[in-house]
Amino acid sequence: MPHATLGRRDVARCLRARRTTPIAKRLLIFLVVVGIFAVSLGAVARRGQIVSPSSSRASEAVPLRESVAESLVAVENTDSSPFQVGEKLTYKVKLRRLPAGKRVDNVVQKTTVNGQRVYHIRSEARTKSIFRLYHFRNEQETYILRRGQVSESLLRVGASDVGFSPVRFRNQLEDRKYRATVIANFLQTPGAQLSGPAGEIAYEKISRKDPESPQRREKKTLAMPTGTQDELSMLYFLRGKCLTLGKTYFFPLLAKGKVQKVTLTVERRDIVKNKALGPVRTLVLRTSNGSRLWLTDDSRRIPVQIEATSKIGTMKATLEKVEFSVSRQD
Numbered sequence: 001m002p003h004a005t006l007g008r009r010d011v012a013r014c015l016r017a018r019r020t021t022p023i024a025k026r027l028l029i030f031l032v033v034v035g036i037f038a039v040s041l042g043a044v045a046r047r048g049q050i051v052s053p054s055s056s057r058a059s060e061a062v063p064l065r066e067s068v069a070e071s072l073v074a075v076e077n078t079d080s081s082p083f084q085v086g087e088k089l090t091y092k093v094k095l096r097r098l099p100a101g102k103r104v105d106n107v108v109q110k111t112t113v114n115g116q117r118v119y120h121i122r123s124e125a126r127t128k129s130i131f132r133l134y135h136f137r138n139e140q141e142t143y144i145l146r147r148g149q150v151s152e153s154l155l156r157v158g159a160s161d162v163g164f165s166p167v168r169f170r171n172q173l174e175d176r177k178y179r180a181t182v183i184a185n186f187l188q189t190p191g192a193q194l195s196g197p198a199g200e201i202a203y204e205k206i207s208r209k210d211p212e213s214p215q216r217r218e219k220k221t222l223a224m225p226t227g228t229q230d231e232l233s234m235l236y237f238l239r240g241k242c243l244t245l246g247k248t249y250f251f252p253l254l255a256k257g258k259v260q261k262v263t264l265t266v267e268r269r270d271i272v273k274n275k276a277l278g279p280v281r282t283l284v285l286r287t288s289n290g291s292r293l294w295l296t297d298d299s300r301r302i303p304v305q306i307e308a309t310s311k312i313g314t315m316k317a318t319l320e321k322v323e324f325s326v327s328r329q330d
Contacts, residue, residue, distance in 0.1 A: 069248040069249060069250045069263055070247060070248065070249050070250075071227075071249070071250060071251065072227075072237075072238075072241055072249035072250065072251040073162045073163070073226055073227030073251055073252075074162075075241050075242060075243075075249065076241070076242045077147070077163050077240050077241060077242065078239075078240055078241065078242055078299065078301075079299075080299060081146075081147060081240065082236075082239040082240055082299060082300050082301045082302075083107055083236065083239065083300070084107065084324070085107050085108070085109055085110055085119070086107065086323075086324050086325035087106070087107045087322075087323075087324055088104060088105070088106045088107075088321075088322070088323040088324075088325065089104070089105045089106075089302065089303070089319060089321075089322060089323075090102070090103070090104050090319070090320045090321040090322075090323075091103040091104075091105075091317045091318060091319055091320060092317070092318055092320045093315070093316070093317045094315070094316050094317075094318075095313060095314075095315050096313040096314065099128065100127065100128070100315075101125060101126060101127045101128055101136075102125070102126060102128055103123065103124070103125040103317065104123065104124050104125075105121070105122075105123045105232075105235075106121065106122050106123070107119060107120075107121050108120040108121060108122050110146070111143070113143045113167050113168055114167065116145060116167055117145070117146045118143040118144055118145055118146060118167060119143070119144050119146060119164070119236075120141070120142075120143055121141070121142050121143075121144065121232060121233070121236065122139070122140070122141050123138075123139070123140045123141075123232050124137070124138070124139050124140075125137070125138045126138070134176065135174065135175075135176055136174065136175055136176075137173075137174040138171070138172070138173050138174075139171075139172045140169070140170065140171050140172075140231065140232045141168075141169070141170045141232075142166050142168070142169045142170075142230055142232040142233040143166060143167050143168040143169075144164040144165060144166050144167070144233045144236060144237075145164060145165050145166075145167060146164075147164075162226060162227040163227065163237050163240045163241060164233060164236045164237045164240050165186070165227055165228070165229065165233065165237065166184075166186050166228075166229065166230045166233040167185070167186050168183075168184070168185055168186065169182070169183070169184040169186075169230035169231075169232065169233070169254070170182070170183050170184075171231065177209070177210035177211065178207070178208070178209055178210065179207065179208045180205060180206065180207035180208075181205070181206045181207075182203070182204070182205045182257075183203075183204045184201050184202065184203050184204075184230060184254060185201065185202040186199065186201055186224060186228065186230075187199045187200050187201070187202060187224070197223040197224055197225060197226075198224055198225060198226040198227075198228070199224045200221050200222060200223060200224050201221065201222040201223075201224045201228070201254060201259070202219075202221055203218075203219070203220050203221070203222055203254075203257060204217070204218065204219045205217070205218040205219075205257065206218075218257070220257075222254070222258070222259055223259065224252075224259065225252040225259065227251055227252060228251075228252040228253070228254055228259055229251060229252065229253050229254065230253075230254050231253075231254070231255055234251075234253055234262075235303060237251070238285070238295070238301070239295065239300075239301035239302075239303075240301075243266045243283060243285075243295075244266060245266050245268070245269065245283070246265075246266060247265070247266055248263060248264070248265045248266075249263070249264055249265075249266075250262060250263045250264075262287075263287070263288045264285050264286065264287050264288070265285070265286050266283055266284075266285055267284045267285065267286040267292070268283075268284050269281060269282065269283060269284070269297060270282050270283075270284050270294060272294055272304055272305060274304045274305070274318070274319055275318070275319075275320055276304075276319050276320060276321050276322045277296070277302070277304065277319070277322065280296050280304060281296070281297040281298070282294040282295060282296055282297055282304060282305075283295045283296075283297045283301075290308070290309070291306065291307065291308040292306065292307050292308075293305070293306050294306070302319065302322065303319065304318070304319045305317065305318050305319065
């Protein structure tokens with residue numbers, strides 16, 4: 001079957017049709033997934049129907065039996081941290097093989113927030129090439145607890161280290177003339193139990209429809225289940241867990257101002273040829289809406305590829321570059 005091409009007139013026409021399903025809107029959703037992957041877990045499911053893409057590569061699959069999903073929060077962590085300070089991952093995003101955007105995720109430093117030892121992680125995604133007709137830029141920052149940071153109250157009820165969990169998240173979005181900033185603080189409640197909320201999330205969103213519109217401010221407090229992730233931290237949380245082939249997991253995610261239950265399945269193993277890493281063995285994770293994420297099947301668990309298929313074509317994010325800068329560790 002010949003591969004469809006996307007012309008400049010098609011792009012411009014779709015960008016003007018804001019009330020239908022514009023390409024730029026779909027691209028915006030895809031770019032933010034874990035960034036890249038986070039929205040495939042949350043917002044993509046709400047914006048449109050996603051169809052699972054088929055794989056032509058040789059892969060090792062297992063029968064997916066009907067079973068109750070297991071809490072990923074309770075799953076054992078990997079023996080060592082899968083990432084380090086200085087790690088920088090660069091992704092290129094394509095829509096129907098047309099260059100559409102770029103994303104860079106960077107583990108900036110180790111630091112402390114409110115006396116807690118954390119990793120500071122930053123991400124930036126933006127459109128490029130002909131998609132500059134549609135201005136989009138998204139900057140995210142998360143501060144996630146380093147290993148061993150479990151509250152005394154949870155230790156008393158037998159909880160183990162739940163893995164990399166956020167204590168602070170900041171999301172700054174530019175979408176054409178629209179501007180928005182979200183700040184979320186994840187606050188642990190003393191005496192929290194495993195069966196109930198671990199605390200609360202102080203959520204604030206400041207937005208402006210365009211430069212002439214009045215500023216809108218939304219503030220609220222959300223119940224925080226144990227292990228709740230934000231749109232950026234969740235990818236590092238996934239990387240730090242011992243995933244089992246064939247199993248289905250769930251975990252809580254803060255997205256679009258709500259705490260949602262995210263479900264994913266470790267579908268199969270696959271061999272992927274990657275520009276940055278060469279041929280690499282991967283674990284393929286499939287979300288309930290059909291999007292897929294390829295993680296290297298080794299101690300680093302690097303995300304090398306994400307795919308989602310919609311009515312306008314296949315959107316694909318591919319790891320283009322891996323960098324490790326020399327940074328001072330405390």
